[in-house]
Amino acid sequence: xxxxxxxxxxxxxxxxxxxxxxxxxxxxxxxxxxxxxxxxxxxxxxxxxxxxxxxxxxxxxxxxxxxxxxxxxxxxxxxxxxxxxxxxxxxxxxxxxxxxxxxxxxxxxxxxxxxxxxxxxxxxxxxxxxxxxxxxxxxxxxxxxxxxxxxxxxxxxxxxxxxxxxxxxxxxxxxxxxxxxxxxxxxxxxxxxxxxxxxxxxxxxxxxxxxxxxxxxxxxxxxxxxxxxxxxxxxxxxxxxxxxxxxxxxxxxxxxxxxxxxxxxxxxxxxxxxxxxxxxxxxxxxxxxxxxxxxxxxxxxxxxxxxxxxxxxxxxxxxxxxxxxxxxxxxxxxxxxxxxxxxxxxxxxxxxxxxxxxxxxxxxxxxxxxxxxxxxxxxxxxxxxxxxxxxxxxxxxxxxxxxxxxxxxxxxxxxxxxxxxxxxxxxxxxxxxxxxxxxxxxxxxxxxxxxxxxxxxxxxxxxxxxxxxxxxxxxxxxxxxxxxxxxxxxxxxxxxxxxxxxxxxxxxxxxxxxxxxxxxxxxxxxxxxxxxxxxxxxxxxxxxxxxxxxxxxxxxxxxxxxxxxxxxxxxxxxxxxxxxxxxxxxxxxxxxxxxxxxxxxxxxxxxxxxxxxxxxxxxxxxxxxxxxxxxxxxxxxxxxxxxxxxxxxxxxxxxxxxxxxxxxxxxxxxxxxxxxxxxxxxxxxxxxxxx
Amino acid sequence: xxxxxxxxxxxxxxxxxxxxxxxxxxxxxxxxxxxxxxxxxxxxxxxxxxxxxxxxxxxxxxxxxxxxxxxxxxxxxxxxxxxxxxxxxxxxxxxxxxxxxxxxxxxxxxxxxxxxxxxxxxxxxxxxxxxxxxxxxxxxxxxxxxxxxxxxxxxxxxxxxxxxxxxxxxxxxxxxxxxxxxxxx
Numbered sequence: 062x063x064x065x066x067x068x069x070x071x072x073x074x075x076x077x078x079x080x081x082x083x084x085x086x087x088x089x090x091x092x093x094x095x096x097x098x099x100x101x102x103x104x105x106x107x108x109x110x111x112x113x114x115x116x117x118x119x120x121x122x123x124x125x126x127x128x129x130x131x132x133x134x135x136x137x138x139x140x141x142x143x144x145x146x147x148x149x150x151x152x153x154x155x156x157x158x159x160x161x162x163x164x165x166x167x168x169x170x171x172x173x174x175x176x177x178x179x180x181x182x183x184x185x186x187x188x189x190x191x192x193x194x195x196x197x198x199x200x201x202x203x204x205x206x207x208x209x210x211x212x213x214x215x216x217x218x219x220x221x222x223x224x225x226x227x228x229x230x231x232x233x234x235x236x237x238x239x240x241x242x243x244x245x246x247x248x249x250x251x252x253x254x255x256x257x258x259x260x261x262x263x264x265x266x267x268x269x270x271x272x273x274x275x276x277x278x279x280x281x282x283x284x285x286x287x288x289x290x291x292x293x294x295x296x297x298x299x300x301x302x303x304x305x306x307x308x309x310x311x312x313x314x315x316x317x318x319x320x321x322x323x324x325x326x327x328x329x330x331x332x333x334x335x336x337x338x339x340x341x342x343x344x345x346x347x348x349x350x351x352x353x354x355x356x357x358x359x360x361x362x363x364x365x366x367x368x369x370x371x372x373x374x375x376x377x378x379x380x381x382x383x384x385x386x387x388x389x390x391x392x393x394x395x396x397x398x399x400x401x402x403x404x405x406x407x408x409x410x411x412x413x414x415x416x417x418x419x420x421x422x423x424x425x426x427x428x429x430x431x432x433x434x435x436x437x438x439x440x441x442x443x444x445x446x447x448x449x450x451x452x453x454x455x456x457x458x459x460x461x462x463x464x465x466x467x468x469x470x471x472x473x474x475x476x477x478x479x480x481x482x483x484x485x486x487x488x489x490x491x492x493x494x495x496x497x498x499x500x501x502x503x504x505x506x507x508x509x510x511x512x513x514x515x516x517x518x519x520x521x522x523x524x525x526x527x528x529x530x531x532x533x534x535x536x537x538x539x540x541x542x543x544x545x546x547x548x549x550x551x552x553x554x555x556x557x558x559x560x561x562x563x564x565x566x567x568x569x570x571x572x573x574x575x576x577x578x579x580x581x582x583x584x585x586x587x588x589x590x591x592x593x594x595x596x597x598x599x600x601x602x603x604x605x606x607x608x609x610x611x612x613x614x615x616x617x618x619x620x621x622x623x624x625x626x627x628x629x630x631x632x633x634x635x636x637x638x639x640x641x642x643x644x645x646x647x648x649x650x651x652x653x654x655x656x657x658x659x660x661x662x663x664x665x666x667x668x669x670x671x672x673x674x675x676x677x678x679x680x681x682x683x684x685x686x687x688x689x690x691x692x693x694x695x696x697x698x699x700x701x702x703x704x705x706x707x708x709x710x711x712x713x714x715x716x717x718x719x720x721x722x723x724x725x726x727x728x729x730x731x732x733x734x735x736x737x738x739x740x741x742x743x744x745x746x747x748x749x750x751x752x
Numbered sequence: 753x754x755x756x757x758x759x760x761x762x763x764x765x766x767x768x769x770x771x772x773x774x775x776x777x778x779x780x781x782x783x784x785x786x787x788x789x790x791x792x793x794x795x796x797x798x799x800x801x802x803x804x805x806x807x808x809x810x811x812x813x814x815x816x817x818x819x820x821x822x823x824x825x826x827x828x829x830x831x832x833x834x835x836x837x838x839x840x841x842x843x844x845x846x847x848x849x850x851x852x853x854x855x856x857x858x859x860x861x862x863x864x865x866x867x868x869x870x871x872x873x874x875x876x877x878x879x880x881x882x883x884x885x886x887x888x889x890x891x892x893x894x895x896x897x898x899x900x901x902x903x904x905x906x907x908x909x910x911x912x913x914x915x916x917x918x919x920x921x922x923x924x925x926x927x928x929x930x931x932x933x934x935x936x937x
Contacts, residue, residue: 196892216890217861231890246899254895341897350901353909372902419907677792678860685857685888689849727849735832738788739825 071326075426078125078324085121085493090114092486097454105454112447119436120493127313127497130320130384134504159194159257161277161337166200166244168237169208170264175199176215177652178267183227185270185645195273197229198252200244202237206670206720209233213682215657233686235725241333242349242365249344256340263334266293269388269645276337276386287343287378288370290329290336292318293391296638296646299626300395300567302619305528307393308634312501312515312525318384328426329382331370335389339378343369346376352416357409357550364410367434368417371427390638390646396568396620397535398576401542408438408546441543448605452591455598498525516635524634534615537608541580568620570613577612584609668712670720671737680734687727700729704736781827782808788831792860792868799872807831835859838871843880858886 093113097106163182167175179197186192199216203209216231223229234247245261258280260273268291276289295303295310322329331338347369352359362368370380394400414431417423423431505512505521515521588606591599608615618624628634638646673679703723706714715723723729785807786800794800810830811823839855840847859867863886869875 217888221863228889228892230892249897249899252892252895253897253899255892256895344897344899346902348899348901350904352904353906368904416906416909417904421905421907675791677788678857678862681853681857681860682888685850685853686890687853689853727853731832735825735828738784738828739822741824743784743787 074129074324074326078129081125082118082121085125086114086117089117089121089486089489092489096483096486105450105457109447109450109454112443112450115436116440116443116447117490119440120490122433123317124493124497126320126324127316127500128320129323130316130318131497131500131504133319133323134315135507160255161195161258161260161273162198162248162252162256162340163195163260163262163273164198164200164245164248165262165264165266166202166241167212167264168202168241169205170203172208172211172215173653173657175212175264176219177649177655178262178265179229180219180652181645181648182262182268182270182273183223183229184648185268186227186273187270188644189270189274191274192227192270194277195227196256197227198248199229199231200248201231201233202240202244203233204237204717204721206724207668207673209724210670210673210679210683213686214679217682218657231686239349239361240363242362242369245365246348249340253340253344258337259340259343260337261334263391265392266334267296267390267645267649268335269643272386272388276383279383280337280339283379285377285379286381287339287373288329288331288336288380289383289386290332290381291383291386291389292332293335293389294387294636294638295393296390296636297392297649298395299622299629300620301622301625301628302397302400303393303395304625304628304634305531305619306400307636307638308515308524309528309532310393311636311638312505312521313497315384316497316501316504318382322382322384325382325426327379327381328374328424329370329380330430331366331373331380333364333366335391342373342376342378346372346378352413355553357553358413358416362410363413364407364434367411367414367427367430371417371423371430374424374427375422388643388645390643395566395622397538397616398568398572398620401539401576404438404539404543405546408543409550411435411438412547412550438543438547441540442547444540445544448602452595452598452602455595459595459597495529498529501525511637514635514637514640516632516640520632520635527633531615531619533604534608534611535619537605538577538580538612538616541583541609566620567622568617570617573613573616577616580609580612584612670724671707671712671733674724674730674733675737677734680730683724684727684730687725687730689727692728696726697728700726700732703729704732707733708736708740777823778808781811781823784824785827785831788828792831792835793862794868794872796868796872799868799874802872802874803831803834806834810834835871839883842870842878843883854886854888855883857888858883861886 090110090113094110097109102110163179165175165179176199179199183192183197186195199212201209201212203212212231212233216229219229234244237244239246245259248259258277260268260276262268272291276291279289280286292314294314295307298304298307349362349365349368351361354360373380394403411434415435418428418431418435502518502522502525505515505518512518512521516524584606588599588602588610591602591606625634629639674683700723703715703719706719707723712720723733782804785804789800789803794803807827807830810833811827814826814830815823835856836852839845839852839859843851843855845851845855858864859871864879864882866875866877867879867883870877870879
């Protein structure tokens with residue numbers, strides 16, 4: 062019996078899941094086809110059915126993931142059978158024979174936040190009593206000179222404070238080849254042999270010490286396990302928009318994660334951070350090739366995480382999701398516009414995966430991950446096309462005059478009504494979209510403690526209601542944003558690699574008009590056309606139009622931190638991370654409020670990095686962190702030229718690359734420092750280096 | 753020749769910087785060296801005087817060799833060089849740039865109390881151990897792993913070309929060496 066249960070547990074989930082998804086799609090499709098196929102199938106109707114099939118597959122896949130997740134969590138909660146718990150004894154994770162690196166790749170990020178986060182994790186790790194064997198590594202790809210110098214100063218400050226308790230290493234790459242994946246690969250090439258595991262963090266990642274230790278313990282327990290992804294919960298933002306997403310991520314996210322873990326089993330995915338990786342197989346199998354062709358579909362693989370997980374699975378290693386592990390957090394964009402900007406970066410990487418879906422050797426589930434990644438952005442233009450096709454179809458239908466008398470029939474033949482079928486299609490679609498939210502509330506109803514952590518069942522329900530209404534308004538805006546991004550990428554417009562704006566900030570009127578003005582205009586134009594030509598369709602279309610018409614005020618309003626905080630005071634959109642703030646997040650807050658000694662630099666009109674370079678202490682530290690290299694006359698001349706240009710024409714005359722060149726070579730640095738100090742008129746000199 | 757180039761050539765006709773001869777010439781240089789020493793962490797007036805004197809001596813020496821150039825720049829360079837020489841002597845280094853840089857960062861970072869006095873030659877206490885104890889180990893020892901790009905065989909990549917190559921090969925027109933669709937680095 063036990064064997065049967067084991068076989069069922071191992072082999073049942075995927076067939077069950079995919080069968081449910083397919084049956085739901087076929088059911089919905091049959092409803093729609095019976096509703097629109099009166100008198101044959103036109104080309105437009107065929108297009109509608111194809112689009113609807115793809116979209117229904119997408120929606121039902123998401124729905125069944127959440128529904129299964131609900132059952133898993135409800136069953137576990139009732140039976141009290143949690144999966145491996147983070148509170149298990151962690152003594153076996155004590156290392157000594159091997160080391161684990163906590164690697165944080167950063168690119169022009171706020172150094173205060175980066176190092177405060179690392180400090181909070183360090184404190185949490187020390188509190189577990191198992192900090193031995195862990196080492197922190199900041200893998201900087203920062204290009205901005207100001208931020209580069211600040212990172213070094215933060216690193217120095219921390220190493221001074223900590224001594225040798227837990228080593229913190231720092232390196233800034235000379236060339237940021239292949240972006241984040243290249244950064245990690247270079248780390249493995251240079252120091253991979255030192256570590257058995259690496260825990261990959263993002264600049265805004267926070268993980269508790271218990272979770273870090275537990276991740277190592279689980280890796281040690283299964284030698285075929287190459288990667289454990291711990292789903293991060295969004296935290297720490299105050300704007301209305303972000304708090305709403307944090308609430309949704311915390312409440313509904315756990316359903317989805319539990320569902321994903323149920324059917325993905327040992328071929329789960331890598332989300333790029335908050336995951337532990339076995340270093341050697343990663344180095345052996347996850348070196349990424351450049352894709353043939355030019356950007357945006359060729360060149361470096363941008364969303365490297367999916368591909369790395371697929372390569373590990375291809376090589377026979379296990380990749381798992383750990384839905385039962387808490388203590389994993391991330392920060393999210395504070396406003397709708399920032400969220401869209403992040404989507405712009407992710408969109409290209411995900412669409413690039415379309416080329417990998419049919420590549421040889423990958424496991425079917427890895428292909429599915431690629432396809433789902435593509436669909437997470439392709440769904441928007443498909444919805445848009447579906448809406449347009451529906452509108453056009455409605456217009457053509459409106460042109461048809463019903464004929465009541467055919468041939469010699471005396472009795473009128475009433476046109477067949479498909480209102481019931483169409484209404485059923487609509488309701489089924491709505492149920493698939495909104496039922497997971499209700500299921501999440503049911504889970505809260507089953508667990509009073511958990512409900513309290515979300516502010517109580519009543520307030521959580523109210524929050525879900527508001528969130529659902531707002532998501533209806535936001536969905537068409539995101540649909541247009543993402544459709545634009547997909548179109549731009551298909552037209553082969555590449556994205557840069559802009560650093561994210563992570564801190565709380567608010568959207569101004571001009572910014573909102575710039576981003577959403579077109580949405581509003583589109584809404585008015587489409588609304589007018591629909592109202593005049595297809596009035597019946599217009600009323601069905603109003604939720605979409607309302608979202609677009611209101612996009613400017615909604616974008617501004619949801620970016621307000623005051624509103625977010627007021628709702629928090631009212632007990633709305635509360636998350637467990639807010640009601641029972643985990644110690645590691647509290648430590649982060651404390652670290653961020655600690656006064657950070659500024660880099661002493663003379664006051665002046667010059668850029669920060671040139672002023673900082675006048676500080677002999679800053680200069681000497683930066684110089685010490687560079688590598689010595691043989692001097693060449695040619696380089697010396699170029700650097701002299703740059704130093705002179707800086708002196709004569711100011712910093713703005715230098716490109717970012719030229720500024721970096723001055724700061725990246727010892728001879729350039731020496732020239733810069735000397736010339737700044739030898740200027741005929743000296744800006745107010747900095748205080749003593751060690752004062 | 754463009755005007756930009758001729759403008760730059762005009763610089764050649766400008767009068768050379770004032771010769772290093774009078775007390776008035778020396779005053780601004782001394783003033784700048786004092787400021788720079790202060791920024792380095794030399795606060796004590798006695799130490800400052802000793803070090804200023806040494807720097808000025810070296811600047812004067814450069815002037816006698818005709819290598820003065822910009823006096824202010826030379827003065828800063830010489831101050832820097834004086835510090836580096838002292839560090840080399842104090843630590844018994846053999847001009848290893850990495851070690852000198854690390855030592856410089858150690859003293860200028862304020863990790864070695866009393867170093868300015870020792871630098872000025874007003875203290876007999878060796879600081880070798882104190883300076884060596886300050887380690888700026890930004891990265892650990894290298895422990896390399898090989899990480900080569902893994903091939904990914906794309907489906908349908910250059911399908912037409914590959915099919916054509918296969919047909920040609922079948923017809924015996926081309927050899928068997930045609931490229932596969934494997935994506936390498």
